[in-house]
Amino acid sequence: MxxxxxxxxxxxxxxxxxxxxxxxxxxxxxxxxxxxxxxxxxxxxxxxxxxxxxxxxxxxxxxxxxxxxxxxxxxxxxxxxxxxxxxxxxxxxxxxxxxxxxxxxxxxxxxxxxxPFRMPKVAILPEIIKESLNIQPKEVYLARDYVLVYNSEAEIKALRPDKNKLEQIDLGHGGIVCTALGDEADFVSRFFTPGASIFEDPVTGSAHCSLVPFWSNRLKKKDLLAHQLSDRHGVLFCTNKKDRVLLRGxxxxxxxxxxxxxxxxxx
Known part of the structure; x- marks a missing residue:
């Protein structure tokens, strides 16, 4: 075949x-x-x-x-x-x-x-995730993925999660998305998947099902420009449709x- x-x-x-x-x-x-x-x-x-x-x-x-x-x-x-x-x-x-x-x-x-539209809700960060992070988030939310909010794009770039520690936790289909206001985009993010072959995902469309409604609500904007700050870099043009999310690329x-x-x- x-x-x-x-x-x-x-x-x-x-x-x-x-x-x-x-x-x-x-x-x-x-x-x-x-x-x-x-x-x-x-x-x-x-x-x-x-x-x-x-x-x-x-x-x-x-x-x-x-x-x-x-x-x-x-x-x-x-x-x-x-x-x-x-x-x-x-x-x-x-x-x-x-x-x-x-x-x-x-x-x-x-x-x-x-x-789909997946607005994250306030959550408590598991201790093992907290211990794995070299910079602690200022806010924690959860939808399918943990959504960790940081103070700046610089903090997102400086994150160095401990892969070995994170392999001790099973998040099912989910991962950990770290996000902040962007310097040249409305918001930026990085996405980590404990236990996966590719630990840091280069560009994660599904995570934006939560990021778009979150930042749309916070910034009072319907249309948003998003950058995912992996080595390969990704650009997403996003729209909050209230019950759906549009991702252009x-x-x-x-x-x-x-x-x-x-x-x-x-x-």
């Missing part, structure tokens, strides 16, 4: 920027263990698999460790593959996922992701290739 594989850099307009994801179109679902093995072999934070179904697409996301409930950059990467490589001519792509229906439209050369293709599955059986 041969499968097409697309390696896409998402939330960037420059190669080697943003967050890389692999995208693999399927005619029907493979066994979970095969999709997980492919993801491990790809050795990126996420691989998205999708199946065309009537007028929609079913999508699933895997890290090298687990299947995820939501992934922003790999959804953007998948929309890029469908639009740019597979000749999709529609104005709207609908994905059916574990997080419900997700929509991607096209606006002024950017992909627009219509994602670009994507570029790094490579197109084939996966050859030998001696692998389907269910």
């Amino acid at each position: 041969k499968l097409q594989k697309y390696h896409i850099d998402a939330f960037t307009n420059k190669l080697f920027g943003g967050n890389p994801a692999c995208v693999i179109p399927l005619e029907e679902w493979l066994p979970n263990e095969i999709m997980l093995s492919i993801t491990k072999e790809n050795n990126l934070a996420e691989t998205a698999f999708f199946v065309a179904h009537e007028n929609d697409f079913q999508i699933r996301w895997f890290t090298p460790e687990v299947e995820m409930d939501l992934c922003g950059h790999a959804t953007l990467a998948t929309a890029h593959v469908i639009k740019k490589h597979l000749g999709y001519t529609g104005e709207l792509i609908r994905f059916q996922s574990a997080s419900g229906e997700l929509q991607v439209s096209f606006e002024a050369g950017k992909y627009v992701l219509n994602f 670009n994507a570029v293709t790094y490579s197109v290739g084939e996966i050859i599955l030998q001696q692998c059986e389907r269910d």
Whole structure:
């Protein structure tokens, strides 16, 4: 069996920027263990698999460790593959996922992701996370992810979490997003995932399901510019729709290739 594989850099307009994801179109679902093995072999934070179904697409996301409930950059990467490589001519792509229906439209050369709204609530930081941080946050919130609010962009850049300590905690699908007001953007962030192969995620669309409503409420702004301050850097143009979040970004293709599955059986 041969499968097409697309390696896409998402939330960037420059190669080697943003967050890389692999995208693999399927005619029907493979066994979970095969999709997980492919993801491990790809050795990126996420691989998205999708199946065309009537007028929609079913999508699933895997890290090298687990299947995820939501992934922003790999959804953007998948929309890029469908639009740019597979000749999709529609104005709207609908994905059916574990997080419900997700929509991607096209606006002024950017992909627009219509994602769930996850306002974080005040929380208490687990002691193990507190001990792992070289700079303590001034506020702590929780949605799917812990949202740690800091005083400045400089503090976000200076964070050096202790990876070994954080591996002692299991946050399920969640992670730790650290955020502050930005110097050149409305807000900035960094995202850490205890126990994952990629400890610091380069650009995390799903975390902005919480960051956008949080900063929109605090800044009294509907439209926000966000920078994720990883080494690869990511830029997201965000809109708070009150019950949904819009994330706009670009994507570029790094490579197109084939996966050859030998001696692998389907269910």
